Amino acid sequence: xxxxxxxxxxxxISEPNRFRIIELLKDGPRSVGGIVDELGLGQPQVSRHLRLxxxxxxxxxxxxxxxxxxxxxxxxxxxxxxxxQGFAALWAERMDRLGALLDDDRAPEQNP
Numbered sequence: 001x002x003x004x005x006x007x008x009x010x011x012x013i014s015e016p017n018r019f020r021i022i023e024l025l026k027d028g029p030r031s032v033g034g035i036v037d038e039l040g041l042g043q044p045q046v047s048r049h050l051r052l053x054x055x056x057x058x059x060x061x062x063x064x065x066x067x068x069x070x071x072x073x074x075x076x077x078x079x080x081x082x083x084x085q086g087f088a089a090l091w092a093e094r095m096d097r098l099g100a101l102l103d104d105d106r107a108p109e110q111n112p
Contacts, residue, residue: 005057006083009076012056017041018049022072025059029071 013022017039024030024038036046050070053059058076062069 003083006079009056009058009080012052012058015049017045018053021046021049021053021070022058025070025072029062029069031064031067031069033067035070 013019020039021035024035030038032043032046032050035041035050036043039046050059050061050068054061054070057073059070060073062071
């Protein structure tokens with residue numbers, strides 16, 4: 001997925017209330033009312049945050065009678081995780097090179 005998508009999703013979830021919503025939804029789907037109750041925010045504010053999360057592809061919504069049930073989009077966090085893992089691989093490689101360099105520097109001391 002494009003870096004722009006990762007950047008958009010990170011920007012959306014970095015807002016503190018939206019981050020708290022994602023934290024709630026990682027435990028399972030919730031209704032807007034359930035999120036309102038948990039966070040102590042107003043319903044219009046929660047709905048606005050959920051709309052922005054949905055537009056960024058971070059959450060999905062389904063209608064159940066008069067309720068809207070939100071859940072984390074299954075692939076949303078994979079995109080971010082994959083992006084972060086790219087840096088983990090980079091740092092692992094750099095640490096391996098540093099370890100090898102340090103081993104080379106220590107080798108003469110061990111074999112006088």
